Amino acid sequence: MAYIVALDQGTTSSRAILFNEKGEIVGIKQKEFTQFFPKSGWVEHDPEEIWTTQSEVFRSLLNELSISPKEITAIGITNQRETTVVWDRDTGEPVYNAIVWQDKRTSEFCEDLKSRGLEEKVRSKTGLVIDSYFSGTKINWILDNVENARAEADKGNLCFGTIDTWLVWKLTNGKAHVTDYTNASRTMLYNIVENKWDDDLLEILKVPMSMLPEAHPSAYHFGDFEFKGTTIPIMGIAGDQQAALFGQACFDPGEAKNTYGTGCFMLMNTGTKCEVSQNGLLTTMACSTTGELTYALEGSIFIAGAAIQWLRDGLRVLDHAEDSEYFARKVETNEVYLVPAFAGLGAPYWDQYSRGAIFGLTRDTGKNHIIKAALESIAFQTRDVKTAMEQDSGIEITSLMVDGGATNNNYLMQFQSDILGVEVDRPAITESTALGAAYLAGLHAGVWTLDEIKKVRKTDRKFAPGITKTERDHLYKGWQKAVQRTFDWAKDL
Ligand SMILES: Nc1ncnc2c1ncn2[C@@H]1O[C@H](COP(=O)(O)OP(=O)(O)O)[C@@H](O)[C@H]1O
Numbered sequence: 001m002a003y004i005v006a007l008d009q010g011t012t013s014s015r016a017i018l019f020n021e022k023g024e025i026v027g028i029k030q031k032e033f034t035q036f037f038p039k040s041g042w043v044e045h046d047p048e049e050i051w052t053t054q055s056e057v058f059r060s061l062l063n064e065l066s067i068s069p070k071e072i073t074a075i076g077i078t079n080q081r082e083t084t085v086v087w088d089r090d091t092g093e094p095v096y097n098a099i100v101w102q103d104k105r106t107s108e109f110c111e112d113l114k115s116r117g118l119e120e121k122v123r124s125k126t127g128l129v130i131d132s133y134f135s136g137t138k139i140n141w142i143l144d145n146v147e148n149a150r151a152e153a154d155k156g157n158l159c160f161g162t163i164d165t166w167l168v169w170k171l172t173n174g175k176a177h178v179t180d181y182t183n184a185s186r187t188m189l190y191n192i193v194e195n196k197w198d199d200d201l202l203e204i205l206k207v208p209m210s211m212l213p214e215a216h217p218s219a220y221h222f223g224d225f226e227f228k229g230t231t232i233p234i235m236g237i238a239g240d241q242q243a244a245l246f247g248q249a250c251f252d253p254g255e256a257k258n259t260y261g262t263g264c265f266m267l268m269n270t271g272t273k274c275e276v277s278q279n280g281l282l283t284t285m286a287c288s289t290t291g292e293l294t295y296a297l298e299g300s301i302f303i304a305g306a307a308i309q310w311l312r313d314g315l316r317v318l319d320h321a322e323d324s325e326y327f328a329r330k331v332e333t334n335e336v337y338l339v340p341a342f343a344g345l346g347a348p349y350w351d352q353y354s355r356g357a358i359f360g361l362t363r364d365t366g367k368n369h370i371i372k373a374a375l376e377s378i379a380f381q382t383r384d385v386k387t388a389m390e391q392d393s394g395i396e397i398t399s400l401m402v403d404g405g406a407t408n409n410n411y412l413m414q415f416q417s418d419i420l421g422v423e424v425d426r427p428a429i430t431e432s433t434a435l436g437a438a439y440l441a442g443l444h445a446g447v448w449t450l451d452e453i454k455k456v457r458k459t460d461r462k463f464a465p466g467i468t469k470t471e472r473d474h475l476y477k478g479w480q481k482a483v484q485r486t487f488d489w490a491k492d493l
């Protein structure tokens with residue numbers, strides 16, 4: 001038998017998923033890893049723990065299923081994007097923890113860049129807004145704040161990578177320093193029109209070119225993993241959101257998906273058109289399988305499933321994320337709104353200083369109201385970005401394709417359909433991110449074709465709107481009022 005392994009390195013866990021030649025899941029292994037919050041607004045991961053958890057799940061997947069490495073045709077990698085690792089080229093040792101995409105430590109530097117009038121330049125070159133979300137200012141921070149880092153970087157001794165790059169470096173024993181266009185396009189250093197690292201932006205962010213990986217299309221032979229005497233080629237890489245777009249087979253312009261994980265990310269394929277958003281969305285690179293550039297519009301919501309994780313690990317009002325459905329169903333009213341702006345707000349507001357808040361509390365408010373409001377906040381934020389996407393693209397999204405861990409929550413999916421007023425279509429395989437990485441690797445290895453992939457997608461369940469337009473608009477008005485009140489909260493505090 002021939003298999004493809006997808007390594008899915010997410011914000012909260014590392015997963016290894018084995019797919020057979022039909023694109024079916026044969027086995028999954030998953031391991032959560034430590035989240036570090038050293039200061040308010042800071043989020044870090046240990047790059048070595050990312051590597052060890054990723055390598056452990058790979059090994060245990062093969063062991064448990066008694067799969068020989070020789071049966072693995074190729075590996076596909078997909079990853080949390082933007083998260084920044086800098087390491088020593090000779091020793092391979094990280095010079096600092098990975099600074100996670102949610103980390104806000106560079107907000108002031110971003111404000112400074114904005115005050116220098118750089119917004120238009122950044123947007124036209126990278127498709128991004130200036131925000132601490134992206135890797136560029138995080139690299140700058142490491143070089144400025146880690147002893148000797150800038151001097152070593154200037155001498156060409158340091159490497160930068162997003163998590164895909166870091167994993168390939170580890171898998172190939174430091175032989176390959178590579179990334180793909182989708183990940184490169186999230187650094188704020190990559191020119192998505194000219195398809196290259198941008199000298200001008202490197203200068204502005206003071207990042208030496210020598211630190212950067214080579215960028216390639218997402219279906220490409222990135223390097224080889226020598227494992228137990230077998231050479232396994234790495235044939236696919238994509239940032240998790242673009243991988244999910246690919247895994248949902250959104251190959252044609254106008255096709256869109258929404259992924260509900262730690263954050264929530266709606267992407268619409270816009271084909272070869274690289275259009276700048278007028279409504280607070282990002283323009284980003286989608287998976288290129290041939291070298292021809294493909295673009296997508298993206299609505300990035302920073303906190304979605306992470307709000308449920310916070311209820312579990314922070315407030316400890318839940319034992320398991322999935323219990324949120326049971327508790328939410330116990331409440332019939334909709335008076336409480338939770339705005340989970342724990343990491344500021346992303347699309348379409350882009351407010352680095354917004355912070356989380358709960359509104360509408362009364363004496364009878366209990367934990368169930370808050371759990372329900374947290375789930376609903378995911379759906380409200382999705383409505384915000386769907387509206388922006390329709391305005392930007394001129395295309396009405398009449399049915400929303402969804403995926404990701406939190407789509408297993410039927411209450412959330414029904415409320416999502418209610419609040420959008422359109423059908424929500426959940427596929428049989430909600431692991432679209434891993435599927436996308438496997439598709440890319442299998443495509444490059446000649447296991448399947450794009451046409452074959454397109455036919456594989458199966459719906460598990462469709463959710464249809466169950467409330468009137470008046471009710472929907474009333475609920476959404478409350479959200480809009482709540483979200484406005486969180487703007488600028490942390491500024492000058
Ligand atoms: N049944 C559920 N209801 C609500 N949220 C859930 C449920 N299952 C998982 N989640 C949330 O989804 C996230 C995990 O989804 P996943 O797709 O694995 O995310 P990531 O790739 O970002 O790590 C967690 O934040 C978790 O709290």
Ligand SMILES: O=P(O)(O)OC[C@H](O)CO
Binds near residue numbers: 009012081240263264
């Ligand atoms: O880990 P996820 O699935 O929430 O995805 C994180 C995104 O890639 C951040 O841009």
